[in-house]
Amino acid sequence: MxxxxxxxxxxxxxxxxxxxxxxxxxxxxxxxxxxxxxxxxxxxxxxxxxxxxxxxxxxxxxxxxxxxxxxxxxxxxxxxxxxxxxxxxxxxxxxxxxxxxxxxxxxLPFEVADYVDFYASENHARNVGKVFRPDAPDSLTPNWKHLPIGYHGRAGTVVVSGTDVVRPSGQRKGPADPAPVFGPSIRLDIEAEVGFVVGVPTELGAPVALGDFREHVFGLCLLNDWSARDIQAWEYVPLGPFLGKSFATSVSAWITPLEALEHARTAPPERTHPLLPYLDDAAPGIEPGGYDLRISVAVNGHVVSEPPFSTMYWTAAQQLAQMTVNGASLRTGDLYGSGTVSGPDEHQRGSLLELTWNGRDPLDLPDGKRAFLEDGDVVTLSAWAPGPNGTRVGLGEVTGRIVPSV
Amino acid sequence: MxxxxxxxxxxxxxxxxxxxxxxxxxxxxxxxxxxxxxxxxxxxxxxxxxxxxxxxxxxxxxxxxxxxxxxxxxxxxxxxxxxxxxxxxxxxxxxxxxxxxxxxxxxLPFEVADYVDFYASENHARNVGKVFRPDAPDSLTPNWKHLPIGYHGRAGTVVVSGTDVVRPSGQRKGPADPAPVFGPSIRLDIEAEVGFVVGVPTELGAPVALGDFREHVFGLCLLNDWSARDIQAWEYVPLGPFLGKSFATSVSAWITPLEALEHARTAPPERTHPLLPYLDDAAPGIEPGGYDLRISVAVNGHVVSEPPFSTMYWTAAQQLAQMTVNGASLRTGDLYGSGTVSGPDEHQRGSLLELTWNGRDPLDLPDGKRAFLEDGDVVTLSAWAPGPNGTRVGLGEVTGRIVPSV
The missing domain is CATH 2.30.30.230 (Fumarylacetoacetase, N-terminal domain)
Known part of the structure; x- marks a missing residue:
């Protein structure tokens, strides 16, 4: 044709x-x-x-x-x-x-400058809080509703869709272990996310206002922030995730320009806490910062989850404002992930950690039960957004196969 | 001459x-x-x-x-x-x-690829633990003696010595504040560190063994990991430091090749806990990984601290092995900081947080008291190491002046 x-x-x-x-x-x-x-x-x-x-x-x-x-x-x-x-x-x-x-x-369609990952889904944050901190009075940390929490990841290990993911090795320590043990991760997980690609850089000391998001961000892509939960759980206090994430982050080969997503723009969920002015997207003149992207997560071709991006509490515009409010500069090629996208329903959770409740309730796949990923598993994220006249705008898929630890 | x-x-x-x-x-x-x-x-x-x-x-x-x-x-x-x-x-x-x-x-002498910061001084980690978690049973987190804790920082805001540092703004929340407030940081701090510069890259999936440190790391420099303690304290749970650090990291203009520091090599402190093999630098054939660098921290020309790098618990070789043990690849220009260097004595602490015990005991400088940095303050790190025949090997200084928030 x-x-x-x-x-x-x-x-x-x-x-x-x-x-x-x-x-x-x-x-x-x-x-x-x-x-x-x-x-x-x-x-x-x-x-x-x-x-x-x-x-x-x-x-x-x-x-x-x-x-x-x-x-x-x-x-x-x-x-x-x-x-x-x-x-x-x-x-x-x-x-x-x-x-x-x-x-x-x-x-990989662009040279990644800095890579930042956020944590912007309230459903995801509450699920993770309940799994990891069951005794805490609130499943959200006190800062969660006041700022989009983020951290820097490893830019050098961002890989294009289709790249094999080597199962990482590292230290882990179960509650009953007297000391940490070393070996291949036994809790290798998916994080279904959307990545935003910065085009126009800024000078050091010059924050980006909420309303200037589309002057700086060129487009978006799907992103799988592969996570080794056992490595992460042992290492992350007090300075955050490091080796549990840094072995690979996969992005789609296609960057969808924001201009192609005009019909997908939507208002984010209602804010339950008043926001400081630099994050207040209910202020006059600020455009709605949400995007209606319908994500699908498949393991070996079997759809295990359909996370709706429109449920994200913090928008990409707020994340950009947060990331720069301290004067940090942007470079062309900066990439930031939304954080795992999880909707309110069980079938809308963007990680196995949530889908299996930390392995307690394994998924029943046609090729067997899955608590976490096994060697040979192929994970594919795909998504579409509403386009003009009832069309769909497809996002490039991001796929990766788990290969055994070396 | x-x-x-x-x-x-x-x-x-x-x-x-x-x-x-x-x-x-x-x-x-x-x-x-x-x-x-x-x-x-x-x-x-x-x-x-x-x-x-x-x-x-x-x-x-x-x-x-x-x-x-x-x-x-x-x-x-x-x-x-x-x-x-x-x-x-x-x-x-x-x-x-x-x-x-x-x-x-x-x-800036090289293009920074990824920037990682560690937390390798036991004295520093214990001091910080006592200041921030006074009720915890141990001032060290349970993982501290088992692995060098690290996290990724912002590579795009690594600046060369002499670059002004704009006081960052951000959210902070004191214990008595009902909600966070926004404004310029009021607890702007120094972190006196040593930075290691990676030369030879690696492939994804290929860890660097402890003994291969000097095949990959070219040299070192002084590094000031400026930190806004008030911003950091509010944001860092659960994903680690972000805006409290990302506004600027200063490095010296001179990279000292490791070959110039042969006479400064020394054994690290005795290990109090057995180490997993990939970190065990007491194993046969592993060279001592410590460096005897005598650092000096001056505020407006007045020396406030003299941290000894030889007291660092984790070595740069162990940090490189840790950073790559999960298969994360290295790129030419990767930079990693040692973490704040603090010795056992009060005058050897590498941050104001420790020197003033979170502002409780301000320093008496010739130009007034200092709990944290004030606008106009100039901070200078300098250092030397033992060289051949009783000589000293000077490290390039790293200096920066605080300018008011914009």
């Missing part, structure tokens, strides 16, 4: 147009690609063929120059791409520049 | 030769420099003038290519530099390539 003839209702139709970086199979050259249906347009080659002024942003081995170019340029490039792939006049020129998805290698 | 005539006993004599990146005043071009006394040798120009095979590693705007080149290359380059600056035959050639320190701008 020629590339322009995307089936009606395809979630990767011309209303979507996410960006990635690909190499044609057999080549090592990296190029910016735009996904249309199950094809990839070589965006730099298209810009050259059509004499586009955006050639310098697109004929690159990474999305970073486009990310840095800013909101006006993002809009112009998107408008140009939309016209290219919908105008029959360009068909003959562009057809040779499309590659079937099955014939390309997809790469 | 001509550059070769470094005074006898100068801690930056030809036995030291730390690396940095400089621009001659008025120029924006960055070049690798080597410090000799109070002069900087343009290393790339020297390599070119002398026809050195190491020209490609030195004629760069950053140390990263040299860092990535590996231990054999590090040794060769150091041997070449030593011969250049000590052999009178090169004097005429090299003299024009020296710049007085006072006539150059010094830059």
């Amino acid at each position: 020629p590339p322009f003839d995307v089936p009606e209702g395809d979630p990767f139709g011309p209303h979507n147009l996410p960006y990635g970086v690909f190499s044609p199979s057999g080549s090592r050259e990296r190029r910016v690609g735009v996904r249309l249906g199950d094809q990839v347009l070589d965006a730099g080659a298209a810009a050259a063929a059509l004499g586009s002024p955006h050639h310098a942003l697109l004929a690159r081995p990474t999305l970073n120059p486009l990310l840095a170019a800013g909101r006006a340029a993002w809009s112009e490039v998107r408008a140009a791409l939309t016209s290219w792939v919908t105008d029959p006049a360009h068909r003959e020129t562009l057809e040779p520049l499309f590659h079937p998805l099955s014939e390309v290698d997809l790469h | 001509p550059p070769f005539d470094v005074p006898e006993g100068d801690p930056f004599g030809p036995h030291n030769l730390p690396y940095g990146v400089f621009s001659p005043s008025g120029s924006r071009e960055r070049r690798v420099g080597v410090r000799l006394g109070d002069q900087v040798l343009d290393a790339g120009a020297a390599a070119a003038a002398l026809g050195s095979p190491h020209h490609a590693l030195l004629a760069r705007p950053t140390l990263n290519p040299l860092l990535a080149a590996g231990r054999a290359a590090w040794s060769e380059v150091r041997a070449a530099l030593t011969s250049w600056v000590t052999d009178p035959a090169h004097r005429e050639t090299l003299e024009p390539l020296f710049h007085p320190l006072s006539e150059v701008d010094l830059h």
